[in-house]
Amino acid sequence: xxxxxxxxxxxxxxxxxxxxxxxxxxxxxxxxxxxxxxxxxxxxxxxxxxxxxxxxxxxxxxxxxxxxxxxxxxxxxxxxxxxxxxxxxxxxxxxxxxxxxxxxxxxxxxxxx
Numbered sequence: 054x055x056x057x058x059x060x061x062x063x064x065x066x067x068x069x070x071x072x073x074x075x076x077x078x079x080x081x082x083x084x085x086x087x088x089x090x091x092x093x094x095x096x097x098x099x100x101x102x103x104x105x106x107x108x109x110x111x112x113x114x115x116x117x118x119x120x121x122x123x124x125x126x127x128x129x130x131x132x133x134x135x136x137x138x139x140x141x142x143x144x145x146x147x148x149x150x151x152x153x154x155x156x157x158x159x160x161x162x163x164x165x166x
Contacts, residue, residue, distance in 0.1 A: 072108035080116045098127040123152040
């Protein structure tokens with residue numbers, strides 16, 4: 054029985070490693086939008102979210118800021134996303150689904166010390 058459990062664990066680790074590699078490839082596509090067309094960017098953003106959910110992986114912080122949580126579209130600032138800075142907080146509004154995301158802690162007076 055121990056061999057069977059060990060092989061299952063190993064398969065799970067291999068699957069997770071392959072999923073992380075796929076995640077990195079999709080993030081590279083999202084980081085270089087000038088080399089790819091818009092349809093590929095949209096599908097790669099959806100695939101990144103789908104892959105992360107299926108394999109229970111966190112979306113890395115560098116990619117979390119690039120994809121809308123609600124409609125899973127890549128933010129293209131100026132085209133489908135509006136960025137505002139208010140009281141030290143970055144506010145991104147998706148113009149596709151009008152969802153709002155806030156990044157940063159805000160002014161120093163509101164941050165916990």
